[in-house]
Amino acid sequence: MTYNRRAFLGTAAATASLLAAPMVRAQTKPRVVVVGGGAGGATAARYIAKDSGGAIDVTLVEPTRTYYTCFFSNLYLGGFREMQSLGHSYGTLAAQFGVNVVHDWAVAVDRDAKTVALAGGGSLPYDRLILSPGIDFVDGAVPGWDISAQNAMPHAYKAGSQTELLKAQIMAMPQGGTFAMVAPPNPYRCPPGPYERISMVAHLLKQNNPTAKILIADPKESFSKQGLFEEGWNDNYAGMIERIGPDFGGANVAVDPAAMTLSIDGDVMDVDVCNVIPAMKAGRIAELAGITDGNWAPVNAADMSSTMDDSIHVLGDAAAQGDMPKSGFSANSQAKVCANAVRGALTGSTVFPARFANTCWSLIDTDNGVKVGATYEATPEKIAKVDGFVSQTGESDDVRAATYQESIGWYDGIVADMFG
Amino acid sequence: MFARLLALALVVVCGPANADAGGDAARGETLFQECKSCHQVGQGAVNRIGPHLNNIFDRSAGASEGFRYSRGFERAASGGLFWTYETLNNFIENPRALVSNTRMSFRGFSDPQDRDDVLAYLRQFSASPSNIPESAPTAAAVDHAVAPEILAIVGDPAYGEYLSGECTSCHQISGVGAGIPSITHWPTDDFVTAMHAYKVGVRAHPVMQMMAGRLSDEEIAALAAYFETIN
Numbered sequence: 323m324t325y326n327r328r329a330f331l332g333t334a335a336a337t338a339s340l341l342a343a344p345m346v347r348a349q350t351k352p353r354v355v356v357v358g359g360g361a362g363g364a365t366a367a368r369y370i371a372k373d374s375g376g377a378i379d380v381t382l383v384e385p386t387r388t389y390y391t392c393f394f395s396n397l398y399l400g401g402f403r404e405m406q407s408l409g410h411s412y413g414t415l416a417a418q419f420g421v422n423v424v425h426d427w428a429v430a431v432d433r434d435a436k437t438v439a440l441a442g443g444g445s446l447p448y449d450r451l452i453l454s455p456g457i458d459f460v461d462g463a464v465p466g467w468d469i470s471a472q473n474a475m476p477h478a479y480k481a482g483s484q485t486e487l488l489k490a491q492i493m494a495m496p497q498g499g500t501f502a503m504v505a506p507p508n509p510y511r512c513p514p515g516p517y518e519r520i521s522m523v524a525h526l527l528k529q530n531n532p533t534a535k536i537l538i539a540d541p542k543e544s545f546s547k548q549g550l551f552e553e554g555w556n557d558n559y560a561g562m563i564e565r566i567g568p569d570f571g572g573a574n575v576a577v578d579p580a581a582m583t584l585s586i587d588g589d590v591m592d593v594d595v596c597n598v599i600p601a602m603k604a605g606r607i608a609e610l611a612g613i614t615d616g617n618w619a620p621v622n623a624a625d626m627s628s629t630m631d632d633s634i635h636v637l638g639d640a641a642a643q644g645d646m647p648k649s650g651f652s653a654n655s656q657a658k659v660c661a662n663a664v665r666g667a668l669t670g671s672t673v674f675p676a677r678f679a680n681t682c683w684s685l686i687d688t689d690n691g692v693k694v695g696a697t698y699e700a701t702p703e704k705i706a707k708v709d710g711f712v713s714q715t716g717e718s719d720d721v722r723a724a725t726y727q728e729s730i731g732w733y734d735g736i737v738a739d740m741f742g
Numbered sequence: 743m744f745a746r747l748l749a750l751a752l753v754v755v756c757g758p759a760n761a762d763a764g765g766d767a768a769r770g771e772t773l774f775q776e777c778k779s780c781h782q783v784g785q786g787a788v789n790r791i792g793p794h795l796n797n798i799f800d801r802s803a804g805a806s807e808g809f810r811y812s813r814g815f816e817r818a819a820s821g822g823l824f825w826t827y828e829t830l831n832n833f834i835e836n837p838r839a840l841v842s843n844t845r846m847s848f849r850g851f852s853d854p855q856d857r858d859d860v861l862a863y864l865r866q867f868s869a870s871p872s873n874i875p876e877s878a879p880t881a882a883a884v885d886h887a888v889a890p891e892i893l894a895i896v897g898d899p900a901y902g903e904y905l906s907g908e909c910t911s912c913h914q915i916s917g918v919g920a921g922i923p924s925i926t927h928w929p930t931d932d933f934v935t936a937m938h939a940y941k942v943g944v945r946a947h948p949v950m951q952m953m954a955g956r957l958s959d960e961e962i963a964a965l966a967a968y969f970e971t972i973n
Contacts, residue, residue: 369907373903651911654911655907655908655911658907658908659907662904662907672900672904674901674904674905677905677908677956679908679911679952679953681911681912681949693948693949695948695949695952696952697952697953697955697956708956709952709955709956710952711948711949711951711952727849727920727921728921728922729921730920730921731912731919731920731921731922732911732912732921732922734914734918734920734921734922735910735911735912735913735914735919735922736911736912738910738914738915738916738918739910739911739914739915
């Protein structure tokens with residue numbers, strides 16, 4: 323049925339362009355709906371619209387009018403960026419690239435009818451659906467915490483008001499007080515993110531509250547760029563940061579947001595700020611579409627299509643794809659592969675082989691940047707790592723400063739690639 | 743023509759040109775190493791990634807014949823930017839501060855003495871042909887020798903456009919760049935040479951070594967063709 327319908331549409335489109343009948347042509351353009359306007363969704367929408375030259379109708383569904391990037395939001399906590407500099411609008415995508423931007427929530431997907439239902443009541447038909455919804459939190463992952471507690475104990479793992487709230491709480495800490503973080507288990511968005519955040523909080527407290535303590539309860543044995551972070555913490559924030567790993571109960575935590583206490587392996591302690599980053603799962607619309615297996619949506623590496631529905635593609639954090647970390651860079655990379663494949667499927671344009679890359683920069687202290695990255699390829703089973711590198715401990719100040727400058731250039735580059 | 747004659751006359755009247763800048767031209771030549779990957783100066787110098795810098799003093803900005811300037815430079819030039827010791831000094835202190843959106847990715851010389859010395863060096867190649875030494879141009883993409891048959895590969899810009907997705911996560915397609923260099927409008931030979939230099943590890947950057955490492959000769963040629971022609 324699907325095949326026949328698409329074949330019919332293709333014929334009609336060809337006829338329409340010959341006759342140049344605008345009404346018919348408007349109805350027969352293939353339709354792509356993209357849900358989520360972050361690094362995956364915005365990039366996919368832009369590339370499909372840009373490269374198809376108007377041959378595909380692209381609709382982007384994103385609830386917020388100003389998107390605040392999660393990447394670099396830790397630098398806001400550290401005082402290196404203004405929140406305003408992390409905010410981006412969809413004006414260029416709409417005006418210059420012809421993307422139909424709908425500010426609404428996608429609340430359901432009817433895979434038989436191929437429609438997306440919106441919270442505002444509308445319904446969007448699609449030939450291809452691209453879901454790039456980011457993350458949600460696993461219910462009950464941290465006993466005592468749920469989303470209603472996010473004002474007392476912010477997660478700040480979706481950037482914007484949560485990030486501002488966390489910074490305000492840090493600034494209001496009593497002298498010598500305690501900042502606690504409940505770190506997430508794997509896999510989660512931005513593997514170095516919690517530890518860059520610790521660095522930025524330490525940087526902020528060192529200036530305003532030098533006797534304050536930072537405590538991390540961590541369910542993981544090890545973490546991304548661990549050697550680099552631990553070296554940096556020792557060099558710049560000696561005696562300030564304590565990490566409790568799973569050997570000492572870091573996986574056995576509970577919180578009481580009303581009492582502002584954190585329990586680690588049964589030891590209850592008062593804390594002044596508690597940044598709870600719970601276990602994560604794919605953004606809710608992926609689950610509602612019925613394309614998740616466990617917490618994530620499995621995809622085919624060649625085109626990021628769902629293994630459960632070949633009309634749906636899943637990008638970024640929400641996808642279970644193999645070896646790539648969940649990062650904005652990864653989502654942006656996957657989006658370009660997906661856009662090329664979707665365009666090929668809908669308009670017959672050349673589909674080139676998939677290739678992926680990722681680099682994650684982190685800031686440890688002023689002019690002290692580090693990075694980790696890798697290239698990836700599509701195999702029948704998964705996205706598989708090809709080659710990689712990581713910054714070295716003991717690098718010179720010049721190298722670290724250059725890495726930080728490079729990260730600023732990357733930020734400008736990727737947001738230009740996403741939003742035009 | 744009249745302006746050039748006038749400039750020539752001024753030099754004759756004023757004596758050795760580098761005395762104007764007051765810098766150490768020999769030290770400036772060493773500092774100019776940083777500029778050489780994009781700019782040539784001296785006899786036979788031609789436009790490459792950046793325009794050649796012969797006769798840069800006392801002429802309008804954005805006026806090197808045959809060079810494709812950024813829109814930022816075109817704007818600055820039409821706004822009357824004219825290269826003198828003072829304006830060049832401002833420019834190389836912080837290029838983007840003087841000409842916003844220039845494709846010149848150099849961060850600038852913060853030390854006033856460095857700027858004096860570089861300008862003293864460059865001054866030798868302006869407005870006084872007798873001062874141009876009989877030497878080869880300084881920059882000839884010499885950081886890595888690429889086999890002529892590789893340079894001869896004609897890249898497919900359509901494939902290059904697809905591959906460029908790997909570049910544009912960091913390098914801006916508009917040619918604007920700070921911290922991450924601009925890579926648009928490079929002569930294809932320079933682009934290919936630079937990428938092969940990363941591929942074999944002659945150039946040091948780990949991200950670029952990784953990205954170039956898996957690009958075939960044809961893919962590098964395709965990227966070079968795309969980025970050279972892009973608007």
